[in-house]
Amino acid sequence: MSELEIQQSIIKAMNRMSLVQQIKLLEFVNSMLAAPVSKKPKGILKFSGVFDDTTAREFADSLKDCEQIDENEW
Incomplete structure (x- = not known):
């Protein structure tokens, strides 16, 4: 929706x-x-840029491991 349509x-x-x-x-x-407009990011955005690319990639890879379910483990 354009600004004009909203108006x-x-x-x-x-x-x-x-x-x-x-x-x-x-x-x-x-x-x-x-x-007042808050200048501090809220939620997860406050962590933007905290990790370097390598660390962020390692973190993402570790999350992928969490998505897998080992049915034999139960």
Whole structure:
């Protein structure tokens, strides 16, 4: 969906809202714009670049071993 299509969709939805709903929507949008943007990555992204290529490859290979099930082991 393009930026223009998103804008048009928002306007269409807003036109179906009551005045009270439109005011609440405006307050919500303004609160989103006022919220500070976190510069720290969240979740797993904070580990991006921590491992060199060799270590990352070894880690990925070890995970592949975990995906295999040895049915005779049970």
